[in-house]
Amino acid sequence: MQAFALLLENGRAGPCRPFPRAEVSAEQWTALAGHLAAGELVLMGLWGDAGVVHMALLDEASGRLAVATYVCVGGAFPSVAHYHPPAARLERTVRDLFGLVPEGAPDPRPWLDHGRWGVRHPLGVNLPAEPEGDAYSFLAAEGEGLHQIPVGPVHAGIIEPGHFRFSCYGETVVRLEARLGYVHKGIEGLMAGAEVAQAARLAGRQSGDSTVAYALAFSRAVEAARGVAVPARAHALRGVMAELERLANHLGDIGAICNDAAFALMLAHCGVLREKVLRVSARAFGHRLMMDGVIPGGVAGDLAREGISAIRVLVSEVRTAFPALVELYDNTASLQDRTVGTGFTRPDYVRQFGAGGFVGRASGRPFDARRALAYPPYDRLPFEVVVRTEGDVNARIWVRIREVEQSLGLVVRLLDTLPEGPVAVEVPPGPGEGLAVVEGFRGDVLAFVALETDGRVKRAHLRDPSWFQWPLLETAIEGNIVADFPLCNKSFNCSYSGVDL
Amino acid sequence: MRKLLLQGLLKAPLTEAAPEDAAVEKLAAELNGAARARLGRSLSIREVDAGSCNGCELEIHALGNAFYDLERFGLHVVASPRHADVLLVTGPVAKNMAEALKRTYDATPAPKWVVAAGDCAINGGLFAGSYASDGGVEAIVPVDLRIPGCPPTPVALLTGLLALLRAGKG
Numbered sequence: 112m113q114a115f116a117l118l119l120e121n122g123r124a125g126p127c128r129p130f131p132r133a134e135v136s137a138e139q140w141t142a143l144a145g146h147l148a149a150g151e152l153v154l155m156g157l158w159g160d161a162g163v164v165h166m167a168l169l170d171e172a173s174g175r176l177a178v179a180t181y182v183c184v185g186g187a188f189p190s191v192a193h194y195h196p197p198a199a200r201l202e203r204t205v206r207d208l209f210g211l212v213p214e215g216a217p218d219p220r221p222w223l224d225h226g227r228w229g230v231r232h233p234l235g236v237n238l239p240a241e242p243e244g245d246a247y248s249f250l251a252a253e254g255e256g257l258h259q260i261p262v263g264p265v266h267a268g269i270i271e272p273g274h275f276r277f278s279c280y281g282e283t284v285v286r287l288e289a290r291l292g293y294v295h296k297g298i299e300g301l302m303a304g305a306e307v308a309q310a311a312r313l314a315g316r317q318s319g320d321s322t323v324a325y326a327l328a329f330s331r332a333v334e335a336a337r338g339v340a341v342p343a344r345a346h347a348l349r350g351v352m353a354e355l356e357r358l359a360n361h362l363g364d365i366g367a368i369c370n371d372a373a374f375a376l377m378l379a380h381c382g383v384l385r386e387k388v389l390r391v392s393a394r395a396f397g398h399r400l401m402m403d404g405v406i407p408g409g410v411a412g413d414l415a416r417e418g419i420s421a422i423r424v425l426v427s428e429v430r431t432a433f434p435a436l437v438e439l440y441d442n443t444a445s446l447q448d449r450t451v452g453t454g455f456t457r458p459d460y461v462r463q464f465g466a467g468g469f470v471g472r473a474s475g476r477p478f479d480a481r482r483a484l485a486y487p488p489y490d491r492l493p494f495e496v497v498v499r500t501e502g503d504v505n506a507r508i509w510v511r512i513r514e515v516e517q518s519l520g521l522v523v524r525l526l527d528t529l530p531e532g533p534v535a536v537e538v539p540p541g542p543g544e545g546l547a548v549v550e551g552f553r554g555d556v557l558a559f560v561a562l563e564t565d566g567r568v569k570r571a572h573l574r575d576p577s578w579f580q581w582p583l584l585e586t587a588i589e590g591n592i593v594a595d596f597p598l599c600n601k602s603f604n605c606s607y608s609g610v611d612l
Numbered sequence: 613m614r615k616l617l618l619q620g621l622l623k624a625p626l627t628e629a630a631p632e633d634a635a636v637e638k639l640a641a642e643l644n645g646a647a648r649a650r651l652g653r654s655l656s657i658r659e660v661d662a663g664s665c666n667g668c669e670l671e672i673h674a675l676g677n678a679f680y681d682l683e684r685f686g687l688h689v690v691a692s693p694r695h696a697d698v699l700l701v702t703g704p705v706a707k708n709m710a711e712a713l714k715r716t717y718d719a720t721p722a723p724k725w726v727v728a729a730g731d732c733a734i735n736g737g738l739f740a741g742s743y744a745s746d747g748g749v750e751a752i753v754p755v756d757l758r759i760p761g762c763p764p765t766p767v768a769l770l771t772g773l774l775a776l777l778r779a780g781k782g
């Protein structure tokens with residue numbers, strides 16, 4: 112791993128905090144892609160910037176993270192996806208948004224650009240373009256008796272829009288291809304040039320269900336860029352919020368997955384617990400989803416005594432009610448019949464894609480940013496990283512169940528050891544560059560922020576965990592019946608908005 | 613399971629009282645009920661995410677839980693616009709979703725209402741001015757009712773939907 116060692120070495124004095132970043136030559140860039148392909152490094156992100164592309168790489172064994180930057184000569188860069196498929200959609204996005212061309216890329220199709228913006232390469236040297244609409248060639252599946260089922264972008268439930276193209280043989284799915292990008296809002300375009308506070312609000316709305324995780328990742332990147340130390344109480348309160356967010360989402364997911372297996376009773380009971388978490392979050396932090404609760408420099412408001420007791424009551428309520436639900440899940444044969452063995456996700460794919468969250472941990476990849484890149488307050492907290500190896504819907508449910516229990520413990524521990532003192536510090540405006548990775552409920556969120564001299568955001572990029580989970584959903588459904596797709600899909604619960612940017 | 617079901621029978625329901633009458637009345641009065649045919653005592657709702665961050669969807673989902681229990685009012689979420697009286701639209705309309713939204717609207721039989729739920733749906737919210745967004749829902753289809761909030765709380769959503777029911781009777 113010479114290329115990575117060199118990157119660590121050269122990046123140490125680089126502009127990015129706290130992780131090394133350095134410019135690399137085409138040879139080094141390609142060598143790094145080779146390390147990815149060999150499974151020696153994990154791809155943590157790949158994003159464009161003015162005339163350059165950045166690639167974040169993690170050496171899982173040592174827990175070291177670094178960013179390689181390639182200055183695009185003639186507007187092109189050597190394709191990483193050519194060696195390492197998980198980079199494919201990221202590269203297609205770089206080309207759509209910046210017009211930088213991945214040379215030798217296996218898939219030349221656009222990704223986020225549906226030909227409807229009236230402009231091409233909106234974040235690069237943009238070109239006006241006639242809206243031309245939707246011609247998209249899906250990958251072919253050929254053979255006698257195959258038929259296609261197109262679904263979306265508007266779905267039957269209350270969910271985000273996306274298009275799924277199923278190629279089926281009778282009931283069995285032979286190939287699924289997702290086409291996303293429908294909720295592309297141009298969030299990175301809006302963040303560039305914005306005040307930090309405004310950009311933080313935007314970051315908290317890249318994927319609303321992970322608003323705390325996103326705001327935290329963005330804030331930590333800004334704080335790293337400016338060298339600001341956040342007060343201990345703010346760290347602890349951020350931890351409380353992050354765990355409440357995880358609780359609410361996991362409880363919602365457990366109920367919703369069971370509901371997609373036609374077991375509505377779990378949804379009803381889990382829905383009640385989820386609602387209780389949201390109500391307590393509103394009482395404690397002023398907003399049901401805790402939007403804008405985490406800000407660069409700390410948190411927006413202190414947690415009052417009343418809020419603390421509300422959270423404690425909540426924890427004991429969930430602890431009382433939850434075991435019966437777990438037992439119900441475990442003892443209902445008709446439900447297990449649907450979830451066990453369904454939507455198997457291969458452990459080698461999970462490692463190759465660096466899939467995080469319950470998708471990765473249910474297929475034996477023990478990565479959790481709270482542990483692997485231990486950031487406060489988790490650096491001082493004991494908790495178990497829950498791992499299963501079966502890789503099916505059932506395993507993804509069990510990871511969530513055990514994480515609910517872990518989060519309850521973490522919340523109590525954080526409240527028991529809550530430091531006194533201020534909850535925020537001023538972030539003095541100024542230049543800098545920072546990177547942060549935090550663990551949201553569905554996996555690791557990476558944030559990169561570069562600030563101008565006047566303190567405005569020059570470039571911000573937030574990479575959702577779903578980038579590396581969506582492609583695995585396509586593999587998980589293969590060989591399953593169409594009717595099990597909602598179940599598999601819900602067990603992944605990927606974000607659309609998070610990856611559509 | 614038996615124990616859980618039994619508890620459900622014995623314990624008092626969690627479902628809460630309907631939102632304040634005055635708030636519903638006020639919103640109902642703002643609606644131009646006269647132009648609408650009677651929709652009866654129940655409404656079928658199709659939700660359309662036209663570019664939301666998914667925060668609004670979470671709260672719309674919450675309407676189904678035991679505390680709010682949307683269905684007791686005769687409000688149902690349906691799977692197809694062809695079965696719907698109401699389109700509940702969220703998000704700053706993403707240009708990539710504009711056609712899908714328009715087509716969903718066209719597929720909804722008249723008489724129909726459009727509700728813009730959330731700040732984004734009302735005027736683009738934080739995403740106003742983006743190259744990738746057309747702004748509020750109104751830029752694509754006519755809007756009858758606006759429910760502000762980021763995201764609107766379930767109570768705010770419920771209040772708005774009940775106002776539709778009331779106006780529909782008018």
Ligand code: SF4
Nearest residue numbers: 665667730731732762
């Ligand atoms: S109104 Fe708020 S919660 Fe709703 S889609 Fe917009 S940003 Fe998300």
